[in-house]
Amino acid sequence: MHSIQFALDDESLTNTTITVAGWVRTFRNDRFIALNDGSTIRNLQCVIDQKEVDAATLARFTTGAAVQCTGELVPSQGSGQRVEMKVTAVEVIGDCPAEKYPIQPKKHSLEFLRENAHLRFRTNTYSAVFRMRHQVSFGIHEYFDTHGYNYFHAPIITASDAEGAGEMFRVSTLDAKQPPLNESGEVDFEEDFFGAESHLTVSGQLQAETAALALGKVYTFGPTFRAENSNTTRHLAEFWMVEPEAAFMDLKGDMDLAEGLCKHLISRVLRNSMDDLQFLDARLAEEEKSKPQDQRSEMGLIDRLKFVLENPFERITYDDAINILLRSKPYQKKKFQFPVEWDVDLQSEHERYLVEKHFKKPVIVTGYPAKIKAFYMRTNAPGDFGYSEKGKTVAAMDVLFPGIGEIIGGSQREERLDVLEARMDEMGVPKGELWWYLDTRRFGTVPHAGFGLGLERFVLFVTGMGNIRDVIPYPRAPKSAEF
RNA sequence: UCCCUGGUAGCUCAGCUGGUUAGAGCACCUGACUGUUAAUCAGGGGGUCGUUGGUUCAAGUCCAACCCGGGGAGCCA
Numbered sequence: 425m426h427s428i429q430f431a432l433d434d435e436s437l438t439n440t441t442i443t444v445a446g447w448v449r450t451f452r453n454d455r456f457i458a459l460n461d462g463s464t465i466r467n468l469q470c471v472i473d474q475k476e477v478d479a480a481t482l483a484r485f486t487t488g489a490a491v492q493c494t495g496e497l498v499p500s501q502g503s504g505q506r507v508e509m510k511v512t513a514v515e516v517i518g519d520c521p522a523e524k525y526p527i528q529p530k531k532h533s534l535e536f537l538r539e540n541a542h543l544r545f546r547t548n549t550y551s552a553v554f555r556m557r558h559q560v561s562f563g564i565h566e567y568f569d570t571h572g573y574n575y576f577h578a579p580i581i582t583a584s585d586a587e588g589a590g591e592m593f594r595v596s597t598l599d600a601k602q603p604p605l606n607e608s609g610e611v612d613f614e615e616d617f618f619g620a621e622s623h624l625t626v627s628g629q630l631q632a633e634t635a636a637l638a639l640g641k642v643y644t645f646g647p648t649f650r651a652e653n654s655n656t657t658r659h660l661a662e663f664w665m666v667e668p669e670a671a672f673m674d675l676k677g678d679m680d681l682a683e684g685l686c687k688h689l690i691s692r693v694l695r696n697s698m699d700d701l702q703f704l705d706a707r708l709a710e711e712e713k714s715k716p717q718d719q720r721s722e723m724g725l726i727d728r729l730k731f732v733l734e735n736p737f738e739r740i741t742y743d744d745a746i747n748i749l750l751r752s753k754p755y756q757k758k759k760f761q762f763p764v765e766w767d768v769d770l771q772s773e774h775e776r777y778l779v780e781k782h783f784k785k786p787v788i789v790t791g792y793p794a795k796i797k798a799f800y801m802r803t804n805a806p807g808d809f810g811y812s813e814k815g816k817t818v819a820a821m822d823v824l825f826p827g828i829g830e831i832i833g834g835s836q837r838e839e840r841l842d843v844l845e846a847r848m849d850e851m852g853v854p855k856g857e858l859w860w861y862l863d864t865r866r867f868g869t870v871p872h873a874g875f876g877l878g879l880e881r882f883v884l885f886v887t888g889m890g891n892i893r894d895v896i897p898y899p900r901a902p903k904s905a906e907f
Numbered sequence: 908u909c910c911c912u913g914g915u916a917g918c919u920c921a922g923c924u925g926g927u928u929a930g931a932g933c934a935c936c937u938g939a940c941u942g943u944u945a946a947u948c949a950g951g952g953g954g955u956c957g958u959u960g961g962u963u964c965a966a967g968u969c970c971a972a973c974c975c976g977g978g979g980a981g982c983c984a
Contacts, residue, residue: 878984
């Protein structure tokens with residue numbers, strides 16, 4: 425058995441007899457099976473000798489049917505492909521009743537295919553997306569491995585709710601209808617499986633930090649859960665996150681790492697996914713046509729990826745960002761819906777302006793006000809990178825991408841025990857629960873840094889897809905966990 | 908959660924200021940054709956107009972509530 429990719433690309437197979445198996449995309453003229461086996465977005469045209477195949481069998485070559493073909497690979501008479509198969513033996517492995525099968529050889533809406541998530545892998549768009557998702561995932565391991573990072577498996581279940589990254593899902597084996605109660609009438613989680621109220625992780629960062637302060641460089645890569653009631657094209661309740669963490673690394677090193685990773689992944693898909701990219705590029709171009717002229721993007725998908733790869737990310741401070749926004753046309757024409765002022769987080773519209781209008785490339789914003797950032801971020805002092813006269817800032821960095829917004833959020837961590845404890849008190853983070861985290865600052869603490877990259881957001885960028893639910897196999901979101 | 912928008916055939920959509928048997932393209936079925944590229948041509952079947960209630964002589968069309976989808980915002984990755 426040969427993969428169709430191999431059959432199409434390996435010229436030494438021409439004029440030899442091989443066997444392929446896959447699913448029928450279309451059956452034209454009672455003679456041409458366009459066969460796809462998922463190894464590539466391209467189909468192999470299998471030409472049936474009608475004298476050899478009876479009418480009953482021909483009728484079974486319906487869209488979606490699983491078919492195995494054996495025959496000689498010969499130069500194609502038609503113009504759509506280099507080689508085709510002159511079929512000498514054909515067998516239907518699995519029938520696909522045409523009147524019931526939802527996937528037709530026509531353009532389907534992404535909404536419809538989302539409702540048929542179990543079948544959507546059989547379309548060109550989704551097979552391309554998921555092959556690319558694999559390339560990105562594998563590229564993440566490749567990048568960190570070659571840079572000396574250890575793959576670290578942070579726990580999925582945690583009994584601490586102090587991670588500070590949002591609402592969490594509870595993990596429990598208690599009877600939801602009749603939970604045991606304690607003396608004060610509240611649910612007694614001491615009776616629960618873990619002996620304490622437990623949740624699904626919202627981040628493996630704190631655990632990764634403990635490992636980084638021994639192994640030096642680690643990264644986590646796994647599912648992450650947020651119980652936020654977010655209904656957007658870039659949020660999921662279950663998503664995959666990459667979280668590198670490195671000892672003796674400062675914020676500049678963190679930015680270099682983030683930019684290096686993004687560029688590695690982009691160069692990998694440009695190298696390994698060109699067929700899929702060309703298809704998605706054309707798909708996107710088609711979609712852009714239906715948009716009003718002023719909303720169309722100037723570059724196609726592949727050009728955009730090359731542009732990001734070849735140009736340094738713009739690195740600015742939060743102060744710079746505010747100043748640019750205050751001088752911007754939309755601000756002066758009062759087009760922004762939200763105020764631009766120091767100590768207030770940048771809104772989507774502000775980030776989009778910076779990335780899509782002003783710089784027209786990925787932007788890394790550093791030195792955010794402490795007030796709007798997490799407790800573990802390192803407090804800046806005069807002379808520190810991103811320090812501002814206007815108020816207390818932290819060594820945070822957000823990487824903003826065109827069309828998606830924040831794709832990476834990271835920081836240099838607060839390694840000074842006294843500063844960290846003061847900050848936790850200030851923000852009401854319970855120190856008791858995080859005693860183990862604080863121990864890292866008690867015993868041989870060192871400067872260190874890391875970030876979180878949303879896998880799906882990155883896949884969104886490299887595939888040109890618009891909705892995050894289209895780049896994960898089975899999306900989990902509020903009111904939505906089918907399949 | 909808030910704002911906007913939509914729900915009519917398997918899919919994509921049309922259906923005007925309420926008015927008789929609700930339409931098209933694709934898909935499907937039947938036949939023809941046979942080097943096609945989402946093949947083509949002819950014919951055919953297929954609808955509780957998201958749900959419930961209301962207004963009216965009359966509702967796909969107007970009103971209300973609810974359910975579901977899409978887009979935007981917030982939260983963030």
